[in-house]
Amino acid sequence: MRALAQERALGDWAVKGLGCIGQIAIESLDDGTFLLSHRDDAGRADLTIHSGAEHADRLARFDDAENYRPLKTAPNLRHGWKMSLSDLEELRLALDHFYPGRLAAFFAFENGDLVTTPFRETLERQSGMYRIAAQISEEESDELIGNFCRSDGGCLRAILWRRDRIGTLPSTKLPPEKFDPGHDQAGAGGPVIPLLCQEACNLLVAEARRVVQAGR
């Protein structure tokens, strides 16, 4: 089957030396295969070897303590594994399990097609149980986003959206590099395939709802 444009782009990113994504190191081997592992695990000889992308979902779903990871871009990826992948298609499938939707977002970003949505617009679009989330105040939003989305313990995405249509920064409590798509949010300073955030996730919307409810 013909490689999809996104898989070809992934090959180009590897050639360019974008050897990491989030907490994962991507090693491109001469025979066209790939090895993935946790960046913290470099040099470890006791890693469990997995062959094939189908193992990625299980590894991505639970942290080191076997707790469910509802946010895959949270900096709590489990350790102790190495994954062997036979080609670009498998690499894409595996990375789509580890960081769902992020390759597509970066591909769109590189092609100038990634549309961002302001936080307020996301909230105003909600219905049902999430409708009240739009009642969150500016101060509460600043605090919530600054805490929930921070790369240190929150989420490793680079935020591209703004808080409102006039371009207010999502939070004054986040450092400027949180909004830089070229910055390695994992803190190691390597050339990375960035985890781009084009719109507030459902978890953040749910937190906004919780904040509004708590203030009532």
Added chain:
Amino acid sequence: MENSLDTALLIVGHGSTVNPFSSMPTLMHATTIRQRHIFADVACCFWKEEPSLRDALFFFRDPAIREVCVVPNFISEGYFTRTVIPRELELSGPETGRANGQVWKYCEPVGNHESMTGYLLERAREVAPGVPEREATLLIVAHGTSLNDNSAIAAKLQAEKIRQRGLYAAVLNLYMEEPPLISDWLNLTETRNVVVVPFFISDGLHSYEDIPVLLGLETAQARAESGAQEIQGRSLFYSTAIGTDSRFADVIIEQAMAQRKQVSQSVS
């Protein structure tokens, strides 16, 4: 099965921020379908998990992909299929043209498929082997919600279809959030044997935790692999969710193909 290599498949699921097993059937069906090489690309997106429905707006950016079939892996027509999915995926109807020329086709949810009745009956027989159907009540239990009156229709239709076959002493459709309520099952049923099949996509929070509580079961009892649970002189047989059936992969493909056919017929 005809190949559709200019067509991608997007399976939309609910997902959960709490239950790790909620999205597993949807992901499992996607893997099955991907391995058949029927579509140019196969992806999932979720309301409460990643990738989100909004993320899916940036999927399938390959020039060879001209069509995207969107199949809701939802049991019933309702709030999600009528309101949330069209809004989040910016779908304007059965067919939505995108700026890049792609056409996104919005398909029927899996729960509307004609094979559901047979699958529900098979599940009921599997969970209560040896129980004479004429002496049992079958409960098709679903969510139901006040947000959209259509959400309970699929379960009601299935109960009616099974009732018409005259197999069970009684067939009832009961709901978590609207009458007739699951929690009233003891008053609503008369037979000693009661078989319960959750008309749900996955063994997530509702079918694993909430409904057993509404039935008066301990969670661990509901998770027992087989056998009856005795409650107030009744024998209750509780099945796993219907959507965990591996044949749902075929249903997803058929819902996608049906929409493609329907749209091409209306154009020609």
